Amino acid sequence: MKRLLFLLCLLNLAYSFSQKNIYESRKFDALTDPHEVLAIIPFLTHLDLEHEISEDELKAREEEEGYAVQNALETYFSQRKKKKKFSVDFQNVKNTNALLAQHDIDYEDIDVHTVKELSRILGVDGIISGTLDLNVLLSDGVDTKFNFMDYFLGDADYGRIGVKISDGKTGKLLWKYEKEINKKSGKNTDDLIDRMMKQAARKFPYDRDKRRDRKKDSLP
DSSP states (O other): OHHHHHHHHHHHHHHHHHHEEEEEOTTHHHHHTTOOEEEEOOOEEEEOOSSOOOHHHHHHHHHHHHHHHHHHHHHHHHHHHHTTOBSSEEOOHHHHHHHHHHTTOOGGGGGGSOHHHHHHHHTOSEEEEEEEEESSOGGGOOOOOOOHHHHHHTTTEEEEEEEEEEETTTOOEEEEEEEEEETTTOSSHHHHHHHHHHHTGGGOTTBHHHHHHHHHHHOO
C-alpha cells in the first residue's frame, strides 16, 4: 500500500511539472522598459465536444469561451493592480473590443492581423493573447471532484491554455505560459485564470518584485 501511494504521489508530481511551461525572452527587459499599457484580446478557442452541435453554435460557443478568458484575465490583473503588483497598466477590455470593432476586426479574423497592427490600432505597448483548446464548456462550470483513477482513464483532462505577451513595436514574443486544464485547474474560467496566474505570479515578467530582483542581480 505504501508503495502504491508513493507511486501515485510521483505520478501526480510528474503530472504537475508537465502541466506548466514558461518561456521568457532574453531581451524582455530591453524591449519592455518603455511599456506602460498592455491590451488583452479575446483568446482563440478550439472546442472538441462529445455531444454534436451545429457549426454555427460551435463557433458561437468558441467565441464565448474566448471572451470569457479575456474578461477573466482583466479581472485578475485589475485585482492585482490595485495592490500595485504590476509595473504596467491594462487597457479596459470594453475599450479594446470597441476599438477592434471600429476597425472592422471581429473574433473570427483577429488572428489575421499582426501584433504590430493590433498594438497600433489599440494604442498600446504590447498585446496579451492566447489559445484555448477544450473538450468542455469551461465558462459553464465543470466537475472538479478529484479522483486518481480519472487520470488513468483520461477523464481528468479538459484541454490546454496558452497565454503569451508580445511587444507592440517589434511584434516579438516576450513571454509565454502554457498549462494543461484538468479537474484540479478550477471550476470555471474565472477560477482557472485566478489559480493559473497565481501559480505563475513570481514568473510573470511585469511583476514589480520580479523586475526589482532581476535588476539587483544584474548589478556588478
